[in-house]
Amino acid sequence: MDGAPDLFRLSYRKIRSFLTCRKQYWFRYCSGIEPPPTAPSPAALVGIAVHRGMAVLTESGHEELGRRAIDAYLRMPDHTAVGPGTEGYELAHALFEAGIAAHRELGGRDARAEVGSWAPWRAGGITLWAKVDRVERTSQGGYRFIDWKTERQLRVEETDLQLDLAHVIVRTVLRIPASETVESVAWNLRTDERRVRALGRADAKAAMQYAAALAQRMRTCSEFPPTPGPACGWCEFRSLCEEASTDVGAWFEEADE
Ligand code: SF4
Known part of the structure; x- marks a missing residue:
């Protein structure tokens, strides 16, 4: 399909x-x-790593294979932000251990x-x-x-x-x-x-x-106004969007009508 x-x-x-x-x-x-090309955030890398491990665990039923999949991903040269010794590395492995417990419970x-x-x-x-x-x-x-x-x-x-x-x-x-x-x-x-x-x-x-x-x-839809807010934090177009840095400070520099 x-x-x-x-x-x-x-x-x-x-x-x-x-x-x-x-x-x-x-x-x-x-x-x-x-x-514009941007590096994924550590949080995004942790999420991807855990999902990879959970996919391997789901498909194979082998916990150790899931751990290895996560480790291989976190150790990639582009992923030093979550590599061994970082908070992200520990978090990813801790989340996967929680995933193993969930997998066993689901049965x-x-x-x-x-x-x-x-x-x-x-x-x-x-x-x-x-x-x-x-x-x-x-x-x-x-x-x-x-x-x-x-x-x-x-x-x-x-x-x-x-x-x-x-x-x-x-x-x-x-x-x-x-x-x-x-x-x-x-x-x-x-x-x-x-x-x-x-x-x-x-x-x-x-x-x-x-x-x-x-x-x-x-x-x-023919009008696409910006809505700056929490979504700007993970918007990949942030650097092209002037509203992402909206600041009401300008109000205080202009005369009121
Ligand atoms: S950065 Fe701009 S386009 Fe992206 S969510 Fe914020 S306001 Fe919208």
């Missing part, structure tokens, strides 16, 4: 960008401008890692992309998917939207019958916080309707 080029392509990242900052959305999806069957696919919906004019960290059957024969989190805290609303969209992909790939629900889990390996919801076919339809409504707004 491909992305169906005649349909409007959507992903969680694209939707989040549109909702958070229209100017970022324009930079990323409309402008054609390549972002699922036929677990697959990094399952990515499209869900085309021709009547809605969209095709949705998402990649899921882990998909498996539960020991009772049910369906479950997991999104590993490594941030300091779980951002509930963003996480729910992300999982609502990922759920559509899980249903599509596994061809889950309408009568079955899917256990959707966001699991924060840093805090052990878990967000667990049972999602049904009606939830998947609602997620696609929501995505289609947003796609309609994206297609007709």
